[in-house]
Structure formats: C-alpha cells, structure tokens
Amino acid sequence: MKCRVCKCHVVIELRQHNSAFCAEHFLAFCRRQVERAVDKFDMFRPDDKILVAVSGGKDSLALWDMLVELGYDADGLVIGLGIGEYSEASTEFARTFARDRGLTLHEYSLDAEHGFTVPSAAQATKRVPCSSCGLSKRHIFDSVATSGGYDVIVTGHNLDDEAAVLFGNVSRWQREYLARQSPVLPAANGFPRKAKPLVRLGEREMAAYCVLSNIEYVVEECPMAAGNKHLEYKGLLNDMEVASPGAKHAFYFGFLDRAADLFASAQDETSGSAEDVLSPCSVCGSPSSNDICSFCKLVSLAAVPVEVEITARPDMIDK
Numbered sequence: 001m002k003c004r005v006c007k008c009h010v011v012i013e014l015r016q017h018n019s020a021f022c023a024e025h026f027l028a029f030c031r032r033q034v035e036r037a038v039d040k041f042d043m044f045r046p047d048d049k050i051l052v053a054v055s056g057g058k059d060s061l062a063l064w065d066m067l068v069e070l071g072y073d074a075d076g077l078v079i080g081l082g083i084g085e086y087s088e089a090s091t092e093f094a095r096t097f098a099r100d101r102g103l104t105l106h107e108y109s110l111d112a113e114h115g116f117t118v119p120s121a122a123q124a125t126k127r128v129p130c131s132s133c134g135l136s137k138r139h140i141f142d143s144v145a146t147s148g149g150y151d152v153i154v155t156g157h158n159l160d161d162e163a164a165v166l167f168g169n170v171s172r173w174q175r176e177y178l179a180r181q182s183p184v185l186p187a188a189n190g191f192p193r194k195a196k197p198l199v200r201l202g203e204r205e206m207a208a209y210c211v212l213s214n215i216e217y218v219v220e221e222c223p224m225a226a227g228n229k230h231l232e233y234k235g236l237l238n239d240m241e242v243a244s245p246g247a248k249h250a251f252y253f254g255f256l257d258r259a260a261d262l263f264a265s266a267q268d269e270t271s272g273s274a275e276d277v278l279s280p281c282s283v284c285g286s287p288s289s290n291d292i293c294s295f296c297k298l299v300s301l302a303a304v305p306v307e308v309e310i311t312a313r314p315d316m317i318d319k
C-alpha cells in the first residue's frame, strides 16, 4: 500500500477514509481535519486568542501542536487536580511540551489555590470524583479565559469521546444533554466560547500524531476513570467501527446534521430563552443563577483536610 498523496512508504492506514498516508502527509491530513472542523462550525477566527485546556494527554497536546502549526495564537492551561502521581506526570508532560516549543502554559493548582483535591472533594461531597473535577475545571477554565482576555477555550475531545457521549445520551434519551451536544458553544451569559476542534479525528489518529511528532504524553488513564461508562461505550463503538469502518463518524455527524437542531429547538421551547438571567457570585464574581456559584459551594464543602485513597469508580467522565 502506498501514501495517497506521494505514493511513498505508508505509516498508517485509515480504513474509514479508505486512505493510507506517509508520516508527512498523515500529519498534514490531521491538521486539515482540524481546519475543516474550525471552518464548518465557525469555532474561531485566525486572529482570535485561544486558550487550550491541557491535560498532558495525547489529545490536548496534539491539538495545541496543530493549532500552533496552523498559525493560531494559542496558550495552554493545565490544572493540578491532586490525583496523585497521575496529576504530577500529566502536569510535567504539559510543562515539557510548552518549554520545548517556547509556548505559554498557565498552571493552576486546586490544592494550592483552594485547599482541596479531586479525591478529597469526592469524599467531602460523597459524589463521584468526575463530578467535582468537571465542575472545577469548567469554573477555572472560564475564569482564566475571561481574566486573560481569551476569545475561546478549546478542549481535546475527539470523535471517539463525542460519539461515546452521544451514545450515552441517546441510550437514555437525555434531551437536555442532546440539545447541548455541539462541537462549539457560543459565548453566553458571561461565559466564554468553547470549541472542540478534534471532532473529525479519533483516538488512534491522535496517538499516531503524537508519536510521529515526537510529542510525549501521559499514556495512563486517570485512575478515577476506572469503571467509567464512557469507556464501555467507546469499546462498543470500536467494535462497530471494526465491522463497519466509518460507523462512528456516521453516527456522530449524522446526529449533528439531522437531529441536533430538533433537540436544540425543543429545548428552547420548554426552557424559554437561552439568555438566562445570571448575576455575579457573591464570593468569586462569576456568573451564577444563585447567590453563591456551584464552585464556591464546592470550595466551602471540600476545603477541609481529609485522608483519601485514589480508588473511586466514577460513572461519568469530563475532560
């Protein structure tokens, strides 16, 4: 088999695209997929200031690399979640990536800034770790993006992630989640725009992109992800993909093309305007529908010293 573009030695075959590429043209293919997603969903413009939500894993580092290669002005933000060695290793990979390329990486520590970690918050709230983790990450990314003058926050959710989330939402017909499942969420109510430029690329492509670009990343899954429902859904979708290459793409983009608007408009009719009335949180000033925002409530609950072990088994995930 030969590269589709230059006919030289192939490093990867993409059955879903009926294509194979050499290293150079595979990297170019990945960047082109990002450009196509950015254009189709009007995610951001060439002169926008971008904040990349960096986890230290393959997706967020590959995304950051591609955005810089494509000429965008993109800084990173990594949050120290306090999940033992996993968090330490993740942060170190993000630092090394940024340092080697001369990029700006903001760092934020939950423990240093607020006196809790994801495991301790899970114990304090008696909820799955991903719940307080997701809430904390959303709040901090929003705050840093707003105070830093960024136009958009981008995350490394890829096609496998989005198809798995869609599968979970469809299997329970969770209409309010289906109404919001979009690769781009516009700025609203004081919250910055959010976008997922990797929706046209899967896990396998992202791992290959990192290997071929010499990007080192944390390979281990977060220990809190054990038992995660979305990992099971990914397994099911991978089986479908083997039997029918392109099945994930057809499932996810078929939803966006043919069904997403129906759920979004039905949601608007039942919940009224998307412009909810929010006012500043009395503690941190972030937009909130209550006097004190959910994150500040979490801080008041979780910022107490507790002994924890990293053994929780959540049933939801959020990057």
Ligand code: SF4
Pocket (backbone or CB within 6 Å): 118, 129, 130, 131, 133, 134, 222, 223, 224, 225, 314, 316, 317, 318, 319
């Ligand atoms: S699996 Fe993801 S969302 Fe859950 S605790 Fe780990 S990093 Fe946070």
Ligand SMILES: [Zn+2]
Pocket (backbone or CB within 6 Å): 003, 004, 005, 006, 007, 008, 021, 022, 023, 024, 025
């Ligand atoms: Zn080639």
Ligand SMILES: [Zn+2]
Pocket (backbone or CB within 6 Å): 281, 282, 283, 284, 285, 286, 292, 293, 294, 295, 296
């Ligand atoms: Zn607050």
